Amino acid sequence: MVYLRKWRTTIPSGKGPGNILDDHIRDLRYEITERMGDFLSEGVGNWSADPIASVALKQQYAHWSAFTSEARSETRLFNTAYTVDGTSFGLKTTSGGHNYYVPILLPRGAVLKEVYLSCRTGPTGGIPWSIREINASTGVPTETTFASGTVPSNTSQSNVALTTTVNLTINNTPTSLRYYIFRVSFSPVDGVHIQGVRFSYEVMGVNHV
Amino acid sequence: MAYTNPWTTAQPVDTDAVSGADDEIRKLRLDIQERMDDIMGVPGGWATDPITQTQTRKQHIHWSDFSSTQGGSTLAVAGDFCINSASAVTMYAPVLLPRGVTVTMMEIQGKSTGTTAALTCTLEKVDATTGTPTRTTLATITLPAGSPVANYQITGSVGIVIDNTPANFIYYYLKVTWPADGTGLAGFIGVNLVYTSPNLNRAV
Numbered sequence: 001m002v003y004l005r006k007w008r009t010t011i012p013s014g015k016g017p018g019n020i021l022d023d024h025i026r027d028l029r030y031e032i033t034e035r036m037g038d039f040l041s042e043g044v045g046n047w048s049a050d051p052i053a054s055v056a057l058k059q060q061y062a063h064w065s066a067f068t069s070e071a072r073s074e075t076r077l078f079n080t081a082y083t084v085d086g087t088s089f090g091l092k093t094t095s096g097g098h099n100y101y102v103p104i105l106l107p108r109g110a111v112l113k114e115v116y117l118s119c120r121t122g123p124t125g126g127i128p129w130s131i132r133e134i135n136a137s138t139g140v141p142t143e144t145t146f147a148s149g150t151v152p153s154n155t156s157q158s159n160v161a162l163t164t165t166v167n168l169t170i171n172n173t174p175t176s177l178r179y180y181i182f183r184v185s186f187s188p189v190d191g192v193h194i195q196g197v198r199f200s201y202e203v204m205g206v207n208h209v
Numbered sequence: 210m211a212y213t214n215p216w217t218t219a220q221p222v223d224t225d226a227v228s229g230a231d232d233e234i235r236k237l238r239l240d241i242q243e244r245m246d247d248i249m250g251v252p253g254g255w256a257t258d259p260i261t262q263t264q265t266r267k268q269h270i271h272w273s274d275f276s277s278t279q280g281g282s283t284l285a286v287a288g289d290f291c292i293n294s295a296s297a298v299t300m301y302a303p304v305l306l307p308r309g310v311t312v313t314m315m316e317i318q319g320k321s322t323g324t325t326a327a328l329t330c331t332l333e334k335v336d337a338t339t340g341t342p343t344r345t346t347l348a349t350i351t352l353p354a355g356s357p358v359a360n361y362q363i364t365g366s367v368g369i370v371i372d373n374t375p376a377n378f379i380y381y382y383l384k385v386t387w388p389a390d391g392t393g394l395a396g397f398i399g400v401n402l403v404y405t406s407p408n409l410n411r412a413v
Binding site for chain 2: 064
């Protein structure tokens with residue numbers, strides 16, 4: 001974008017009339033608003049919000065290789081039945097029955113808003129999925145499922161909105177030990193291909209980088 | 210570098226002469242610019258149009274972030290802290306860079322010391338936006354047979370923008386492959402991606 005005025009530290013010059021000092025102060029406010037809007041990458045409107053906001057949805061993509069199967073063998077990282085499809089470029093399997101996990105690595109304090117799964121399914125089964133939190137803060141860990149469902153069978157290749165209402169705040173309390181995970185299952189297995197999962201989230205403040 | 214003036218919210222005071230108001234405004238401009246330059250890490254960046262926040266960062270992706278779908282391969286850490294296998298291996302790792310950044314360089318720390326095996330590292334993307342996904346190779350490093358353990362950089366310039374269009378579903382990943390060779394002859398420690406971030410607000 002082109003700013004309305006160039007930033008200068010040499011104005012006002014001191015030679016102008018005193019009755020335009022109010023103009024100079026308004027100009028300065030406007031120039032700050034333009035630049036801080038860029039700085040926040042959310043436009044000028046969020047600099048003037050109370051509190052200043054940086055809440056546009058951001059995306060984190062987890063390619064299928066970010067997932068780990070609980071059924072991995074001792075001699076390889078995934079079960080041997082998993083392969084990459086040459087057409088969809090997604091992960092597929094011929095054995096199935098396995099849960100498949102990916103850590104949700106969003107900045108702490110962020111709010112998970114939407115989850116999309118890039119996938120397809122076959123005629124006899126879908127893809128069960130869930131978003132979970134493991135709370136290991138105490139000696140007895142607990143698990144909470146915040147959202148779950150199943151991608152229906154016969155879903156053609158698409159980006160399936162699993163949830164757009166999860167509103168899960170990623171805990172940022174230093175004394176808490178909470179892990180967030182996304183889980184899918186390849187069961188049944190016919191025609192299931194997964195390219196990856198996309199997490200959309202909001203995060204407040206520019207300090208979350 | 211020390212700022213020209215300490216930050217204050219107590220000046221100017223009501224008893225100051227109006228004729229000094231222009232000085233105060235210039236001083237305020239300078240105070241803001243010096244501090245914003247520091248926050249953005251770019252001297253003079255606040256005064257450019259648009260403001261300059263570009264900074265170079267690195268992301269090191271250790272082999273333990275990679276996954277292999279190939280069966281029958283015994284993966285192990287043997288020699289030079291590399292993951293390796295005597296069998297052919299293809300390993301994948303997600304690229305979890307902030308969206309909107311530009312990858313400017315790729316390098317791999319590895320080896321291919323046998324007589325037959327060439328180790329290859331590629332940065333690829335799968336675009337699943339439509340019902341027909343497509344795959345594109347964006348950058349490639351090849352270690353020919355006989356390459357000792359070292360840091361191998363891609364030749365030529367790289368300028369890959371990590372797509373940030375909300376309507377798109379594009380997944381970026383790394384792929385490392387090597388054919389069957391003797392145990393410990395081919396392998397890698399990790400891959401390093403160098404990227405520039407256009408904005409401090411790019412959350413990971």
